[in-house]
Amino acid sequence: MDITGSVTLTIVICISCLLFYSALKTRGRRGNLPPGPTPLPFLGNLLQLRRGELVESLIELSKTYGNVFTVYLGMRRVVVLKGYQSVKEALVNQADDFSGRGEVPTFDTAYKNYGVIFTNNMERWRQLRRFSLVTLRDFGMGKRGLEDRIKEETQHLISELRKTKGTMFNPSVHLSLASCNIISSIMFGDRFEYDDKELLSMIHVIHESFELISSVWGQMYEILPGLMKHLPGKHHQIFRDLEILIAIIEKRVEMSRRTLDPSSPRHYIDTFLIKMDKEKQNPDTEFTMPNLLCTAAQIFFAASDAPSITLTYGFLLMLRYPEIQERVQEEIGRVVGQNRTPNIQDKSEMPYTDAVIHEIQRFTDLAPFGAPRAVTRDILFQGYTIPKGTNVFAMLGTVLKDPECFSDPDNFNPKNFLDESGGFKKSDAFMPFSAGKRNCLGEGLARMELFLIFTTILQSFNLKSALPPEEIDITPNVTGMGNFPRFYNMYIESR
Template sequence: MLYFLEDVSLLMSLVSCLLLFISCKHFWRKGNLPPGPTPLPILGNYLQLSKGDIVTSLLKLREKYGEVFMVYLGSRPVVVVTGYKAVKEVLVDRGDDFLGRGTVPSLTFLFKDYGVASTSDMEIWRALRRFSVSTMKSFGMGKRSLEDRVEEEARCLVAKLKKTKESLVDPQQYFGKAACNVVFAIMFGNRHDYDDTELLYVIDLVHKTLFLISSRWGQLNEMFPQVMRFIPGRHQNIFVFMKELFHFVEKRVEMNKKTLDKNNPRDYVDAFLIKMETENINPTTEFHMTNLLCSTMQIFFAGVETTGTTLIYALLLFMKYPDITAKVHNEIEKVIGRNRCPKIQDRSQMPFTDAVIHEIQRFIDLIPMGLPRKTTEDITYRGYSIPKHTNVFPMLSSVLKDPVCFPYPNEFNPKNFLDENGEFKKNDAFIPLSAGKRICLGESLVRIELFIFLTTILQNFDLKPSVTPEHLDITPDVSGLGNIPKLFTMAFIPR
């Protein structure tokens, strides 16, 4: 036994020395890279980013190193880009140079290089994105309009909330289901009753997964994935939950396969299955089962959590700022009234409500670091030489709260989107779901959902918090890949 322990100890020492050598060798070859804090072998810049709030840590480093700087997540170099002008260069002006998908270890362990959101192969990405955008626009191959689906779900949500009889409830239980049902309809062709156990199970998995990835445990996993994969901790549930979601998608795809009618496609999965069949003679086609499963899960995951979390945060902000909510109520009464459902075309006549919804997205800063990009070639950027396949963080938070672009960057204020006449004012720095060619696939869907869901709720209810507005905490519970609000309860009082 003693000899065995000595052998293990020697092996661990050799591995540590090898990692130290590799890390030091990598660091010594910095060349003309952007400035940044000096990394330690193996640990990288962990000491500068170890407080569980990587977003705040990165933005603080900007004060010392400027708009573009480099940090090391463990041994992985990452170029951090901040501020509207610099981020716009990366996402739009020079978008092709940064079009690759960066590494997110919590997700890529499952997806590898497959799926429309994860693949780094530009030709495969273009084909999958073109197909996905076209299919989602047609929304079930043209059977029903997207707006009709959202309106139907909003009516179901109102009916369910009225049954709560003004009691305090967790809004996540209702608004997460509404968002999930809209995505269900697009991806799988049907919605679920709010009491359906499968719907509850899936929503819970999606929310807990993003929460854990954004938590301190998840941030550690992003820095040291090779080590954390074998260390016990809450982050291990990320892998469990992701696999369970993947099995759910596999089951739903199999259900579609058994009932597929090639002449009558019902949803995204049907359209992909038909595309697979037409491409089956092409040995290099990107339309195969792995890309179907990964793309479906990626779109489904993003669609559920993006809208669901934004709606929950919106309720919190409406209760925190009752004066703003009262103005939205008045605009709804004036333009829509109470006898018909809100329509997306109403938005053009409701500048204050439109500004408030934009301000909600800006203020909550849902994806503060943006999804990471990767350079597609060796490039020169702002005088720095950045090698091919370098990870890049386009910090959306630094854009949405850029004082050059927004007069009230750190407070919730609809005037950020209103001109001196009270009319809605567009702002190019409004990029809550990124920008350029890799902007979120469901960005247009999110806009429709937020307007119809929120105006429908405020048309039908007054919102009552469980505490006084001044005691409502609107700071995120965790801030990492996503900003997730703290749990709260509230009551919906029929108007």
């Protein structure tokens, strides 16, 4: 046998041994885990997951293995929770046990475990979340000041929309500009003009990276990151985009540092810099520059993209169901009129509009399984043992479309949030912001933003499509970590 043959045989033997070892290790790990398909070494359950259809594949597996089951994404063990009862029991009833952050390989590669949202360092998460909640509240979140910021930015948005003068346009960019400026006013203390190159760059990289993470390329990276990082493909653009976003944040931090007055913080960045200075002698502090840059980038990412995508999807639904648009406009006219802009206090007198906005969030299912969780200790859950560190996919989309919780789960129907007398009906299964101790940091901001922008636009304009309503496609264009509406054009008529 020549040397080439010997080397080849050695490699084959080594690989076979590794596969055998991996199979034994995987089998030994199952123990009292929830049931699931038998994984292959290294690949896990890749063969049971349809290409680019991770969410649909997991739902399909639940039909065989139940509402709590185990899959392997490559070598990563994941317990999947389907439906309201399972998700509630985990995220609400056992909130501490399920408060860890699971792996998100794309974001983990980019942020390197820094920042408030994607860190699995529990002490880091506690300190940064507590600080962020207090600071965001101090700069307007949940107060009258935040409502004024949103209303002011909405008027800029209305002015931009009027410039379309009846021509066809895609509303996605306009809505992204507004959402980005609202969080910018909190994080940086000011807003951008709508033609500002830096603003447009941030919107582009945030939206592109989120859509790529949800695409086939992103899903493959989530399953096999060790392999995919060495292969060419669109997934590498995710990291370039996030590097651009962090660079822009870093530039803003430096601008704030040069003009900082410790006695008078102007925004989130100032407050974090002051905290950094106070704790510079603490070797265990989490208030460091990497955490500042990554926390700011993560908050900015979530607060700018999620509301704009939801509104973009929402206006597509108004085009598909013009009778619903008309009924919302009738309620706005009756409660608000045309002589003032809507206020957040109006919501209590607008049950139909409130139901429509909730139904938009429920139906669009922006984040089908939210951000992955991890269990913080060995736990017993529904008779199964889940080891510490196990990743958990709480499938929020299956909660939002649980037939035991909503009367018409598969269709867009505001009656899902209306009682028999036409009043607004709350639902504990309404979890677009997740639940428990790692629920969305900016839920209050998002709720206020959605109501004020949605109602102000429908107060000001009739939304029109060149297509007949029945020909408008409201199925997602991309489904993965996020659901994205199909590209569409519309035009507006002033009311």
